[in-house]
Amino acid sequence: MTESSSESKQIEAFRSFKLVRLLNEDTGTKFMSLLGKIGSQDAIIVAEKTAFNTSPEILAKFQEPSNLSALTMLGQNDIYHWFLASHSEPDNEKRPEIKFTFIYPATETHIKKYSRQSLRMVTETPQLYRELVKPYMESTRVGGRLNWVYNILAHQSEAEKIVFEDTDEHEGFILLPDLKWDRKTLTSLYMMALVHRKDIMSLRDLTKKDVPWLRRVGHKIASAVCEAYPEFESNQIKLYVHYQPSYYHFHIHAVAISHDGGLGQTAGKAFLLGNVISQLESMPNEESSFADIELTYVLGEDSELWQTVFKNL
């Protein structure tokens, strides 16, 4: 199958999506997720409005009548005026208004992930981790569920997106744009680094011995981002890991510090790499690890982990 016939097939599938219900929406970030059917299979459409194009030449012509149509006033109070308008960009350079992620076929896990959920704070003790959470994590790594990660690491998919690679089996990692990023808007730059080693499920597996490695990886990620996008200096890039992460192969997020990443960057989900490192350093001996300490974090009530472990505690 040629690439373009694959593309038209995917577009055809997307077009034949029949809405079942709205899963979630956020009016702050202008996002929504829809559950639908394609034939008998589940599929999910995640739609997000694109950000403004703030390049100077576009902005200079922003409010001209040819670009802003149907300008109407909603109201006025003193020096404040409110308008609504429709918009297109100058010079026939129409900018897409929506970015989609289309998941097809979708499983129950995907449906949960994109559904609105209630949140809970949980306190995961070392014992709870060992006895219940770690076995849960291990159960998610079998049956090919990490194949998409291994495909990337083996250059079998998304190879063309790789921004930087350190190929060393133990030291190395692959840096590429996160799916959430449109790969254009620098202020929302969002990359991820997948490490080559496969023995780290999450930050729980990091020990004090890993500190020098983590420092090197952090520096290399920041340098590679700044080399690929020279608009950034390294202290304008935020590096963090998630706990709980959405998949259990160790990876580090690298985002533009200006990007408000919502829940994914909040305390209780995101742990800054710098603070992970210094916390490991402050531990008493080389074998000390995040497996030994209590971790407090936020969990969705629909998550498997809440349902199987924390709900009944």
Added chain:
Amino acid sequence: MTESSSESKQIEAFRSFKLVRLLNEDTGTKFMSLLGKIGSQDAIIVAEKTAFNTSPEILAKFQEPSNLSALTMLGQNDIYHWFLASHSEPDNEKRPEIKFTFIYPATETHIKKYSRQSLRMVTETPQLYRELVKPYMESTRVGGRLNWVYNILAHQSEAEKIVFEDTDEHEGFILLPDLKWDRKTLTSLYMMALVHRKDIMSLRDLTKKDVPWLRRVGHKIASAVCEAYPEFESNQIKLYVHYQPSYYHFHIHAVAISHDGGLGQTAGKAFLLGNVISQLESMPNEESSFADIELTYVLGEDSELWQTVFKNL
């Protein structure tokens, strides 16, 4: 002047806006603010993309070709496909894509309010803390700058707002609504606890010895919030401290977990009380403290601390 002639006058002013510069943008919320001139006067345009229309009849026709044009695939991996598209709504019912706030004439205060504060990641070593940051903190505690806190602690102001108090001089604290909270909308509940002891400027002053006290305070805050607002269970309340805080008298934030608090809750600014406690616990001895470790956090370029300490490093 009739209403419609006033409206056309405002639209004319809006149209004659000449861009001076981009003040701020946020790709998460799809927002931007522009500074411009209308004649010799300053004006500000605040533009925000509109959220999706999620009414069932609109959603049902969402991905039809007449409504989504220029659908193009960005990429694909396994079950994930990414598209971009332009959008209009069915039945010629064009929805405005942008909501504007137009501020004219604008003052310097408006310009500051809508300007971006550039952010930087900083790494504060124990030495940097001791030699430069701690003296800076101390300098902000003199000359009556903390009187507003001491007034609250002495019941000389805001006494009517107190939700709970533990009056013990060493153990105790006062819990009251944060000024940012409207005291009505439960999903954005935002309280703060000011401790009675005056010897802790920030989390840097916490030692391993403080762990039992911090645990008691945390439990008491969560209980008091849930008693005052029985809609909440204690694991729906998030407790955290800021580093850097905006004033140097130790205080703990207590917010509804559903509340997206923006920058104030992101990793690199907010440290969950639970993780502060467990980090202290993992330190080697009773005198160990946050003063001994490296802290990575986010700082605004306009902040005094950036200007006086970090900018020139």
